[in-house]
Amino acid sequence: MDFGWSEQQDALRGKVVEFLRDHLPDGWQDIAALSPGSQEVTDFSREFCPKLAEAGLLASHWPPEFGGRDAPAWDHFIIGEVMWEAGEPRGPQYYNVNWIGPTILHYGNEEQKAQHLCRMMQGDVIWCQGFSEPSGGSDLAAMRTRAERDGDRYRINGQKIWTSYARLAEFCFLLARTGAGKRDISVFLIPMDRPGITVRPIESVVGDGDLHEVFFDDVEALESERLGPEGKGWDVVRYSLNFERVGIPRYALALRTLHAAVADLEASGSFTETARLAAALAMSSCEAARMLVYEAVDQRSKSAPGTGIASMARYAVVLAERQVADFVLDWTPHLFVSETNPMVATHHKRAIAAGLAAGAAEIQLNLVARDMLGLGT
Ligand SMILES: Cc1cc2nc3c(=O)[nH]c(=O)nc-3n(C[C@H](O)[C@H](O)[C@H](O)COP(=O)(O)OP(=O)(O)OC[C@H]3O[C@@H](n4cnc5c(N)ncnc54)[C@H](O)[C@@H]3O)c2cc1C
Structure with missing residues (x-):
């Protein structure tokens, strides 16, 4: 492979480095050393990400109607390299722009895109990802959380574990079983303040605020909150994991x-x-x-x-x-x-x-x- 950066890509990297120089406070390293899910880093991300959006650096790879400028995937990646090296000042919001947003862009309907992508672009919304369960994270097909249809809505019951950022999250990118088949799963975009959701923190080596158990006790989800067709959640998850990995x-x-x-x-x-x-x-x-x-x-x-x-x-x-x-x-x-x-x-x-x-x-x-x-x- 003959790999080199173009002049424009070098200039972008320089712009992001300069942006960080201007916007990271003294003592940022002490804040960054906490986990991305800590209250301090999350609060900082809510100040930082709107400025990043204003500079056209939060989600430049998204289409203009959702606040981006259709920049190449490489641009977003260069921004991500500089951010991670600096201790990730986007905090948990890196989830939004790296993979949850792109997955909604690909599988979402117009209302979902308008609601969630525009909100992400405001730079103040925190998401969590509800995939893993106590029965095992590797074998997602063994998942037990169920979303039972009830007319034009669903009732969700089950438990997730190792859910990063759940305590401070406003939405969950949730995986639940919607049929009898092993791969019959669907993805839901659920507000975390929905009655029936309980979040319990788990202490861990990765730091305060990162990992949680999340319990779903007869939680109502609207049909309009399902991402993609019912039972096709596996495709959605594969798509998103390719970004996340x-x-x-x-x-x-x-x-x-x-x-x-x-x-x-x-x-x-x-x-x-x-x-x-x-x-x-x-x-x-x-x-x-x-x-x-x-x-x-x-x-x-x-x-x-x-x-x-x-x-x-x-x-x-x-x-x-x-x-x-x-x-x-x-x-x-x-x-x-x-x-x-x-x-x-x-x-x-x-x-x-x-x-x-x-x-x-x-x-x-x-x-x-x-x-x-x-x-x-
Ligand atoms: C810091 C951190 C943040 C996380 N955040 C989230 C989150 O936000 N949302 C979420 O849903 N999950 C999250 N997870 C959970 C993570 O996705 C799971 O830990 C992971 O998928 C593994 O699942 P498990 O822990 O249940 O281990 P298991 O699946 O039980 O695996 C245990 C061990 O067995 C091995 N193993 C299992 N099956 C096989 C196989 N078929 N072949 C070979 N080896 C195998 C695994 O490699 C592993 O070493 C997070 C985990 C960590 C550490």
């Missing part, structure tokens, strides 16, 4: 963390040959992951059908993040308590979670075997 350029923060560790070793005169080799291996993993992710984005930008590349890229990203986390742990463990670089410890926690969030790493390998190697069904 490579939505976060995780290697960007990993590379920044690696550079911080190397700079620390150099400053103390302890960047030995062995450390140099380990750093080079971690860096090459990040670069390999970056190239695979670019291939997935390239496919998307050409609207090519998914070939499993998103799963392969996701797996490579997980490996690269872990390798950087291990490097820091082996060579510069004192950086975990660094006051000048709080994102180092944050990166480590995110690297631990990366192998599970958005689908377990092993499942990505299964998908690569099926979709790229033609092994099994």
